[in-house]
Amino acid sequence: MHSVVCIKQVPDSAQIRVHPVTNTIMRQGVPAIINPYDLFALEEALRLKDRHGGRVTVITMGPPQAEAALRKALSFGADEIILVTDKAFAGADTLATSFALASAIRKIHESHPVTMVFTGKQTIDGDTAQVGPGIAKRLDLQLLTYVSRVAEVDEAGGTITVERRAEGGVQVLRTALPCLVTMLEGSNEMRRGSLPDQLRAARHELTRWDRVAAGIEDVTRIGLKGSPTVVNKVFTPSPRAEKAEMVTVDSGRAADLAVELIARIGGRFPVVEAELARRAG
Amino acid sequence: MSNDAPVKKKRKFELDPRLAAYKGVWVFIEHERGQVHPVSWELLGEGRKLADMLGVELAGVVLAAPGEGQPFCQEAFAYGADLCYLMESPVLKDYRNDPFTRGMTELVNTYQPEVLLLGATTQGRDLAGSVATTLATGLTADCTGLTIDLDNRSLAATRPTFGGSLLCTIVTLNYRPQMATVRPRVMGMPERQEGREGRIIEHPLAMAEESIITKVLDYIPDDTRDKPQLPFADIIVSGGKGLAKPENFQLVWDLARVLGAEVGASRPVVQAGWVELDRQVGQSGKTVRPKLYIAAGISGAIQHRVGMEGADCIVAINNDPNAPIFDFAHYGIVGDALQLLPALTEAFRQKLATARRAG
Incomplete structure (x- = not known):
């Protein structure tokens, strides 16, 4: 059983602030973390290893500092970490990213045949959920997205049974290995790393692959060149044509403010008034 | 030149x-x-x-x-x-x-x-x-x-x-x-x-x-009873971190009960575990289009705004007069949500009671 887990280092979005004057992202001091959704993928891979033996390789494409995210993954119990990093990857959209990661996984597969590929359901910075499906298609792997539970893996029979979140229910799917699974949040709970793993995480030698080492010859498929989408502009939304009508009363009392607000809504929003009337009736 | x-x-x-x-x-x-x-x-x-x-x-x-x-x-x-x-x-x-x-x-x-x-x-x-x-x-x-x-x-x-x-x-x-x-x-x-x-x-x-390699073995429909149904709710009362303490979120529930409304929440409140994930309104939560959306103690970050700006009428209560939510709300009250929520609960209760008597 050899699982490859794709992770991404992301800024902790709960701590991102926008500069009030320049409307730019203030990156300083925002901690970088492993994309929280990826932890469910990593934990699921580690559980498979607990049950079936084998190994867990964690891979990320990113800048050199993404090494920290990989070492964190080691501390949870991953066996191998690979940082795919090259200036040529800069500006990649999801199509170019899945191309690069798929190439690297193919390379991993040459030395250690891959049984499963895991990703989180999406990242918290891009929120696209596109890279997992992209990798699966490029590697011709069966794709299982939004998996809430890996019910059974039959290694000898080469099958896997999972529960997949659909819109109005849960699909129970069985497919053949190898396959790619994107894990849903809350599907498991990340373990605490053992002390030996934490020590190993600090000392373990990082495998660093540039474009060539990752098996990529065609530079038009990666980075900005390999990205069909172009970001035209980044902006803050404009206020509504009219800003909020501020409700004030001379008394300043909350009770009076409430009555005044309700009276004003009734005058300007008959749709709300009608809805309230419906509830009264 | x-x-x-x-x-x-x-x-x-x-x-x-x-x-x-x-x-x-x-x-x-x-x-x-x-x-x-x-x-x-x-x-x-x-x-x-x-x-x-x-x-x-x-x-x-x-x-x-x-x-x-x-x-x-x-x-x-x-x-x-x-x-x-x-x-x-x-x-x-x-x-x-x-x-x-x-x-x-x-x-x-x-x-x-x-x-x-x-x-x-x-x-x-x-x-x-x-x-x-x-x-x-x-x-x-x-x-x-x-x-x-x-x-x-x-x-x-x-x-x-x-x-x-x-x-x-x-x-x-x-x-x-x-x-x-x-x-x-x-x-x-x-x-x-x-x-x-x-x-x-x-x-x-x-x-x-x-x-085709992948087979569907079964389909288990969700039990939707007792699950919040925010996307199609007509009235939503939402609370944010401005309510300061999880206990204070009860004031949101009180107003929602009087209005027969669903309860929503901002991302920080859900992350802090005050309410369940199904109630999160915004980019990584639910997108809603109610007739009336009352936001108490929510600053109005973009990730929240994109989930609720389709509401017909947005009422924002916040003690910070510069909160971004006042840029896109229809009505704003600068004040303490802990006082205004109970006041609104009482005022709406009376309004509905009056309408009931008249109807």
Whole structure:
């Protein structure tokens, strides 16, 4: 059983602030973390290893500092970490990213045949959920997205049974290995790393692959060149044509403010008034 | 300025002639267990506008089991489609990635649309990512605004970025189709036009069940009783970190009970564990379009705004007069939510009681 887990280092979005004057992202001091959704993928891979033996390789494409995210993954119990990093990857959209990661996984597969590929359901910075499906298609792997539970893996029979979140229910799917699974949040709970793993995480030698080492010859498929989408502009939304009508009363009392607000809504929003009337009736 | 100063010319964009043949706006009609997901109708409403801007036809794409798809096509016409591409096959009975990707890819390659829209649901996102990769074209997820740049007929797709701290506009210039997903309730529901007709183009899928590796063993419908139903709620009372303590969130529940409203929450409140994930309103939570949205102690970050700005009437209560929520609320009260929420509860209780007596 050899699982490859794709992770991404992301800024902790709960701590991102926008500069009030320049409307730019203030990156300083925002901690970088492993994309929280990826932890469910990593934990699921580690559980498979607990049950079936084998190994867990964690891979990320990113800048050199993404090494920290990989070492964190080691501390949870991953066996191998690979940082795919090259200036040529800069500006990649999801199509170019899945191309690069798929190439690297193919390379991993040459030395250690891959049984499963895991990703989180999406990242918290891009929120696209596109890279997992992209990798699966490029590697011709069966794709299982939004998996809430890996019910059974039959290694000898080469099958896997999972529960997949659909819109109005849960699909129970069985497919053949190898396959790619994107894990849903809350599907498991990340373990605490053992002390030996934490020590190993600090000392373990990082495998660093540039474009060539990752098996990529065609530079038009990666980075900005390999990205069909172009970001035209980044902006803050404009206020509504009219800003909020501020409700004030001379008394300043909350009770009076409430009555005044309700009276004003009734005058300007008959749709709300009608809805309230419906509830009264 | 001297005459020989270099004149900066705006480079004119020329679409590859092979791609210029791609015409029309398509909407994937998503269904599960015989029910079309309403996001498909919302997308037809938006797709209609884009098709009219481009001067092209709007098509629905229906992939279904034999005999299942016709009624979906008729519904699509009522919601604005000019035609539908209908692909029926036993292998399309339940949603599975492989046959749906194959079917959609084949339709795109045959009929060549310039824009393809899908719902940002578990099904739509699964399919969109696979189709875009197979076709090697651009895909923009979770758009909150779509328009056409008429200079080059390109789809300008706006979405939140940096975890919902800012918005960005993304274009796919030299690739077709230009693909985008939109979350349910982000776009309004179009008017249903009874009796509106269109034409159906049937296209077979040559794919045998034996060739499909993934099998559906079972389907367990959700138990929706006792689950919050925010996306279709008419009145929502939401609370944020401005309420200071989890105990204070009870004031939101109190007002919601009097109004018969659903309770929503901002991301920080959900992350702090004050309320369950199903109540989170915003980019990574639910998108809502109620008639009345009351936000107490919510500052109005973009990731929250994109989830609720479709509300008819937004009331914001915040003690910070500079909170961004006052930029897009209809009514604002600068004050202490801990005092205003009980006051509103009482005032609404009296208003409803008066109406009841009168009615």
